[in-house]
Amino acid sequence: MKPSKPYRVFRNSALVVVVFALMAPLLWMIAASFKTNVDIYDTAKAFAFSPSLKNYETVLQQANYLEFIGNSLWVAFAATTLSLLLGVPAAYSMSRFSMKKSALVVLMARVIPGVSLLVPWYYVFSNLKMVGGFTVLILSHMFVSLPLIVYIMMGYFDGLPTELEEAALVDGLTHIGAFRRITLPLSVPGVATAGILSFIFSWNNFMFALVLSGSDTKTLPVAIFDFVGYASIDWGGLMAAATVVTLPIMLIALFVQKYVVSGLTAGATKG
């Protein structure tokens, strides 16, 4: 059924408004990152300004951002890989043996406020002299990734027919062999979805890194505060820093849009 013309006109204009409302602030942030602070303070130069790379020079050279980018990449990558190793088999088991209560234990991690875990973690890990190191950061980020991965993969395995596994068993493979050689290769799209989402959430995580990272292990969301002084803000530098934090993750999301969307909506339609 084809929508009527007045509706199409209404829909198109409404969508233009939606796209503008969602995109304009981001574009404004990127534009400001190319302005000098003088231009940012001059409202007459809101749109007409000569772009400068000075802020990016500050961010990447003086503010040590290359190191922080490396930290963020390493923490997100390690937390994602380890969470996949723990989470994918767990999700498989929970899906095939419908372990509802066990799944609930893992999903509790989604519900609990992070602050309530941080005080005891901070106490224990600082006694172990681990605060400020990568291990504790990766562990805390795994705490975010693992429930996400279990949740997504459980849904994925629920939707995977068991017939192929059964056929593999008849052909002489063991249960674990069937999982490894049949189910796992079939679930590559699911694993990709879970991995990408986990990477994004770890990259964006702020509170755990705020408390548990040290000056050498600072991740990007924490490093962004270096541009906020007590008295004044280096707006140009701040916007360049914000752009450096968000742009990579946005680009990844754009290239793998399908996976991000299916991950974010996983389990939503089962009711």
Added chain:
Amino acid sequence: MSAVLTPRTDSPEAPAASVDTTSAWSRWANDHRKWLFAAPAMAFVAVLIIFPVAWTGYLSLTDAEGSVRAESEFIGFQNYLDVLTDTDRFWPAVWRTVLFTGVVLFFEVILGMAIALLLWRPFRGEKWVRVAILLPLVATPVAVGMMWRLIFDPNIGMANQLLGWIGIGPQPWLAGQHSALPTTMFIDIWQWTPMVVLILLAGLTSLSDEPQEAARIDGASSWQRFRHVTLPLLMPTVIVAVLLRGIDALKTFDILYATKGRGGGSFHEVETLNVYAYGLSFDYNDYGVSSTVLIIFFLIIIGVMWALTYRKKGLGR
């Protein structure tokens, strides 16, 4: 003939499988695969959750301060009494948490539903709209907070410039004692409405067309079709969206911290329970009280979740 006598060595696949089944370890592993697979993940989460929650529960009954070590004294439910009668910081924080969550959920669901309905049927340029919807969702919340901080700056921000063009005077936005909380709500709505859109859109696309068609043939208007056909069918998905967003909205931290800093601003104007508990823990090291606040906060979240899933089950029947 030798193939008949030793069939196992003949096929290239069989040896591996037969070794697998005969090894004692792999037989054990196969029999216990249910827990072998699930236990490591569960143990990880349990160790990182159970001990901290139990300890938070214990700390809430002590006067731990400055340091969480053993010198603190057991004081029973004194903290709970103090916190629950604290009309200075605690109850305002509860009220802000409830208000923040309620308002953002209301707007995110209404706007999310409207946008999802707009996107429901295929149209030209769909790809671009989907990009626009995805980008705020994956943007780092702290960076989003900084971005809006510039836009809402009272002196140099674009928001006041836009208002100026249509003849409205400058607003204090994040800087105002009363406008800060609504402004942070706006930022949350900007970032997370797309999440509701995606969930509802997934729900809409999974609906079958037949009830719609039947209602159309019966002469129902498009509003009637939405109200009496689409909405009831979509209700379980709406509740999933409310549940997912609700839990996160109750725990909002990044945007509030990025825009107003410690303590939710100098007048605590955006101090929600989460921000309050964080401040008590890491700015004041007031562990006994912060643990009490956290336990109460936790009970509120569990209560809200229970209420929503209970309702979900009721609707499912």
